[in-house]
Amino acid sequence: MTSRRDFIKVTGATGAGLVLGLHLEAKPRPGEAATRTFQPNAYLAIRPDGMAVLTVPKSEMGQGVRTSLPLVIAEELDLDWSRVELVQAMPGPDFRHLGTGGSTSVSTTWITLRTAGAAAREMLVAAAAxxxxISPGQCRTENGFVNGPGGKKASYGQLAEAAAKLPVPKAPKLKAPGEFRLLGRPTRRxxxxxxxxxxxxxxxxxxRPGQRFAAVLRCPVVGGTPKAWDASKALAVRGVKAVVPVPTGLAVVADGTWPAFKGRDALAATxxxxxxxxxxxxxxxxxTRMRAALDGPADTARSTGAIVPALAAAARVxxxxxxxxxxxHTTMxxxxxxALVRPDGAELWMGTQNPNTAQERAAAAVGLKPDQVKVNVALLGGGFGRRSGTDFSTEAAQVAKAAGGGPVQVVWDRTDDIRHDQFHPATLHRLKAGLDGRGSxxxxxxxxxxxxxxxxxxGGKKSPGQAETEANGAWDLPYDLPALxxxxxxxEVPVPLGxxxxIEIVPNVFARECFLDEVAHAAGRDPLAFRLDLLGKRGKVKLGxxxxxxxxxxxVLELAAEKAGWGRALPKGHGLGLACHAYDRRTYLAAVAEVSVEKGSLRVHRVVTAVDCxxxxxxxxxAGQVEGGVAWAVSALFSQIxxxxxxAIQENFDTFPVLRLPEMPQVEVHTVASGEAPxxxxxxxxxxxxxxxxxxxxxxxxxRLRRLPIxxxxLA
Structure with a gap:
C-alpha cells in the first residue's frame, strides 16, 4: 500500500539505515590529500586546519535545516560551532534520497547524523589515545579538542591525519540527552x-558565464498547445535573441529577464x-460533481462499529x-x-525540495542519463511543497537544450507562478454526528x-493507499467513539495537483475540528471539556x-487552554476557539485563537499554541516554524483559486491575498518537555x-463559517 508518507519516504527522505554504510573508509574532499583530511562518512570532513565541513542532506527553505541538522552532528562530535563550514548535498552515489518534505527532515536523519558524529568522535579519541x-577511556572531547590526563590536548585538525587511517566504528555510543551542550538551546540560523x-x-x-534568460509563454488552459504564432513581434524587442518551441509552450530567450518578459508579452498577442x-x-x-460524489460510492479510509445503525439509533443527528x-503555493x-545542456552532460542550478527526481526527469527530458546531470541546490525562497515538483526544472533543461549555446535561466513571473501552479485540491466534506440521550x-x-x-x-495511477492519504487528518481521529x-x-480534475x-490534513482537520465544535454546542457542552472527555484517559492507541x-x-490541549485563559470573560465581539491534532501520529499540537469580528471584518489578535514534538x-x-505556520493559516482564510x-482566474496578490505584517497576530509557543525522538x-x-x-x-x-475563503x- 502506498500512502503519502510512504511516497515521501521513497522519494524524499534519508532513512536511518540508508547511508550508514557509506564511506567506511576515510575519503578526502576533491583536491585534498587522503592522508590529511578526515572524512569518515558522507556527512563530515575535518581539515588539517581544524575546520569542520558538514554536508547538509536537506534543502533549506526557511525552516532552518541548515542549522538544526549540522547541530546534530556538531553535538555528537563536540565541535566548536564557530568553526563549522556548511556544504549542500548534491544527488549522487552518496545521496540518492535528498528530498525535503513532510516535516521529516529531522526525524528521518536524526539517528544517521548522530551516528556519523559519534563515529568520528570515537575515531579522533582513538587517534589521540x-x-x-593511553586508553580511549582516559580521553574526553570538548569544543573541537581531545583532552587527556596531565594536560594533554590535541585539536581535531592535529588528529585528522591519524584518525583518517582508523576503521570506522559500526555502532558508536551516542550521547545521552543530559550530555547535550548544543541541542536544546536557542541557536540563531x-x-x-x-x-x-x-x-x-x-x-x-x-x-554563470554567458548566461541568458528566458520566459515561457504557456497556454492558459492546462493541456493546451500553440497552433500558430508570429515570432517577429518578440524578436523586435531589444535584447530578445530567439523564440523556441518547447513542450510547455514558447520560450523567449533574451539577454535579460526584462526583455524576456517583454518579448513574451509581445508574442502572446500573436x-x-x-x-x-x-x-x-x-x-x-x-x-456540483463533488457534491454528487458525497452521495456516491467511496473508498473507506477507516471504519469502526456499525455507523448506519448507530446514526439511526441516535437521539439527535x-x-x-x-x-x-x-x-x-505563492512562494516569495x-x-x-x-540549465546548461551539452551533448555529453548537463548542469542545473535552482532551489528544489526534490533534487534526485529533478535530476532524473531533467535527464530524461534532454536524452541523458541521471549521472550525466549535475544538480546544484540553492537556498529556496519558500517551498511549501511547490518545489517538490520538478516541472520548472525540467522545463529549464528543455529550454536550454532548444536554445543551445550556454546556460539559460528560466524565470516565472507571479502570474505564471499562480496560474500554472500544482494546486492544492478543492474538497467538500459532509459530516454527521449522532448524540445519544445523555448528549454523548x-x-x-x-x-x-x-x-x-x-x-x-x-502519474495518474491509483494507489491502494489513496483513501488513507487523501483522508489524512480525518481517518486518524483521536477521539474515542463506538462507531465511525x-x-x-x-x-477527477484536469489541473496538476500538489x-x-x-497537505490534505489542512482541509480535513478544518472540517473535523470545526464540526466537533458544532457538535459540542449542540450537546450543550464546553468545547474543551467535550474534547477532553472524548480523548479520555487512554494511553497509546494503534492507528494504522x-x-x-x-x-x-x-x-498539549490542556496546556494551550491554560495559557490562553480558556473560559475567561471577553469584550463584546471577541471569542476564543480551539483545536488539536496529532500530526501524522507523531507531533502533538493544540491552538487557542482569540479573534474579534466587527463590521464584517475578522481580526485574529492572538494564537496560543502548545507543542509536543x-x-x-x-x-x-x-518558534519560527510555529509563527510561520500561523501566518500561513491566517492567509488561507481569505485566499482561493x-x-x-x-x-485560473487569480493571477497576483491583489486577487490572491496573503497576510500583511499589520495583520499578523501575537503568537505564543509553549512546549512540553519530552524524551521522545524529535x-x-x-x-x-x-x-x-x-x-x-x-x-x-x-x-x-x-x-458558523463552514466555507473558505471568508x-x-x-461575517455580516
Missing part, C-alpha cells in the same frame, strides 16, 4: 545574517491556441457540510531554474470528495501502522490554527 599511549543583508544566494541569484480538452473546466461545475477551495521566490457522541461520519494529490504525483466511518470519494504546507499517544495530545533541537527554530473556461514542525501548526480561528469567530458572533458577507 594511540598517540599518547546559520544563514540568517547573509539573508538579512542580501548576500545569501537563492536560485534566482544564479549567474498566438492562436489549441486549448485542448480542458477548456470548459470551471469551479462551479466541479463543486447533527449534520453539516464544509468546503475548502483550490489553493496556490517564483519558480526558476538555470456515539457516532461519527466524515465523507470527503475532491481531487487526489497522490494520483497526480503517481471515514471515506473518500475521488473527483502537496501544500500541511503507528501508535497515537492520547496522553500527549491531551496534555519530542526533543526540541533548537527552540528558536521551533477559482477556474473559469479552463483558466518529530516534524514545519506543517503541524497550520491545520489546528484554521479551525481554532473559525471556532473563535463562532464564539464571537454565533455564526468574505465580509459571511
Amino acid at each position: 594511540q598517540a599518547w599511549g 546559520v544563514d540568517g545574517p547573509k539573508i538579512v543583508v542580501g548576500k545569501a544566494l537563492f536560485g534566482l541569484d544564479t549567474r 498566438v492562436t491556441w489549441d486549448e485542448g480538452p480542458n477548456k470548459d473546466f470551471n469551479s462551479k461545475d466541479l463543486e 447533527v449534520e453539516a457540510e464544509y468546503a475548502f477551495p483550490f489553493q496556490a 521566490e517564483p519558480m526558476n531554474a538555470t 457522541l456515539a457516532a461519527w461520519s466524515h465523507r470527503i470528495a475532491g481531487g487526489a494529490v497522490l494520483r497526480s504525483w503517481l 466511518d471515514i471515506s473518500y470519494a475521488e473527483v 502537496w501544500w504546507r500541511a 501502522e503507528e501508535e497515537l499517544d492520547i496522553a500527549r495530545l491531551r496534555k 519530542g526533543l526540541v533541537l533548537n527552540p528558536e527554530g521551533l 477559482t477556474f473559469e473556461k479552463g483558466r 518529530s516534524g514542525m514545519g506543517e503541524p501548526p497550520v491545520p489546528v490554527t484554521i479551525p481554532a480561528i473559525l471556532n473563535a469567530a463562532f464564539a464571537a458572533t454565533g455564526k 468574505t465580509p458577507a459571511d
Whole structure:
C-alpha cells in the first residue's frame, strides 16, 4: 500500500539505515590529500586546519535545516560551532534520497547524523589515545579538542591525519540527552545574517558565464498547445535573441529577464491556441460533481462499529457540510531554474525540495542519463511543497537544450507562478454526528470528495493507499467513539495537483475540528471539556501502522487552554476557539485563537499554541516554524483559486491575498518537555490554527463559517 508518507519516504527522505554504510573508509574532499583530511562518512570532513565541513542532506527553505541538522552532528562530535563550514548535498552515489518534505527532515536523519558524529568522535579519541599511549577511556572531547590526563590536548585538525587511517566504528555510543551542550538551546540560523543583508544566494541569484534568460509563454488552459504564432513581434524587442518551441509552450530567450518578459508579452498577442480538452473546466461545475460524489460510492479510509445503525439509533443527528477551495503555493521566490545542456552532460542550478527526481526527469527530458546531470541546490525562497515538483526544472533543461549555446535561466513571473501552479485540491466534506440521550457522541461520519494529490504525483495511477492519504487528518481521529466511518470519494480534475504546507490534513482537520465544535454546542457542552472527555484517559492507541499517544495530545490541549485563559470573560465581539491534532501520529499540537469580528471584518489578535514534538533541537527554530505556520493559516482564510473556461482566474496578490505584517497576530509557543525522538514542525501548526480561528469567530458572533475563503458577507 502506498500512502503519502510512504511516497515521501521513497522519494524524499534519508532513512536511518540508508547511508550508514557509506564511506567506511576515510575519503578526502576533491583536491585534498587522503592522508590529511578526515572524512569518515558522507556527512563530515575535518581539515588539517581544524575546520569542520558538514554536508547538509536537506534543502533549506526557511525552516532552518541548515542549522538544526549540522547541530546534530556538531553535538555528537563536540565541535566548536564557530568553526563549522556548511556544504549542500548534491544527488549522487552518496545521496540518492535528498528530498525535503513532510516535516521529516529531522526525524528521518536524526539517528544517521548522530551516528556519523559519534563515529568520528570515537575515531579522533582513538587517534589521540594511540598517540599518547593511553586508553580511549582516559580521553574526553570538548569544543573541537581531545583532552587527556596531565594536560594533554590535541585539536581535531592535529588528529585528522591519524584518525583518517582508523576503521570506522559500526555502532558508536551516542550521547545521552543530559550530555547535550548544543541541542536544546536557542541557536540563531546559520544563514540568517547573509539573508538579512542580501548576500545569501537563492536560485534566482544564479549567474554563470554567458548566461541568458528566458520566459515561457504557456497556454492558459492546462493541456493546451500553440497552433500558430508570429515570432517577429518578440524578436523586435531589444535584447530578445530567439523564440523556441518547447513542450510547455514558447520560450523567449533574451539577454535579460526584462526583455524576456517583454518579448513574451509581445508574442502572446500573436498566438492562436489549441486549448485542448480542458477548456470548459470551471469551479462551479466541479463543486456540483463533488457534491454528487458525497452521495456516491467511496473508498473507506477507516471504519469502526456499525455507523448506519448507530446514526439511526441516535437521539439527535447533527449534520453539516464544509468546503475548502483550490489553493496556490505563492512562494516569495517564483519558480526558476538555470540549465546548461551539452551533448555529453548537463548542469542545473535552482532551489528544489526534490533534487534526485529533478535530476532524473531533467535527464530524461534532454536524452541523458541521471549521472550525466549535475544538480546544484540553492537556498529556496519558500517551498511549501511547490518545489517538490520538478516541472520548472525540467522545463529549464528543455529550454536550454532548444536554445543551445550556454546556460539559460528560466524565470516565472507571479502570474505564471499562480496560474500554472500544482494546486492544492478543492474538497467538500459532509459530516454527521449522532448524540445519544445523555448528549454523548456515539457516532461519527466524515465523507470527503475532491481531487487526489497522490494520483497526480503517481502519474495518474491509483494507489491502494489513496483513501488513507487523501483522508489524512480525518481517518486518524483521536477521539474515542463506538462507531465511525471515514471515506473518500475521488473527483477527477484536469489541473496538476500538489502537496501544500500541511497537505490534505489542512482541509480535513478544518472540517473535523470545526464540526466537533458544532457538535459540542449542540450537546450543550464546553468545547474543551467535550474534547477532553472524548480523548479520555487512554494511553497509546494503534492507528494504522503507528501508535497515537492520547496522553500527549491531551496534555498539549490542556496546556494551550491554560495559557490562553480558556473560559475567561471577553469584550463584546471577541471569542476564543480551539483545536488539536496529532500530526501524522507523531507531533502533538493544540491552538487557542482569540479573534474579534466587527463590521464584517475578522481580526485574529492572538494564537496560543502548545507543542509536543519530542526533543526540541533548537527552540528558536521551533518558534519560527510555529509563527510561520500561523501566518500561513491566517492567509488561507481569505485566499482561493477559482477556474473559469479552463483558466485560473487569480493571477497576483491583489486577487490572491496573503497576510500583511499589520495583520499578523501575537503568537505564543509553549512546549512540553519530552524524551521522545524529535518529530516534524514545519506543517503541524497550520491545520489546528484554521479551525481554532473559525471556532473563535463562532464564539464571537454565533455564526458558523463552514466555507473558505471568508468574505465580509459571511461575517455580516
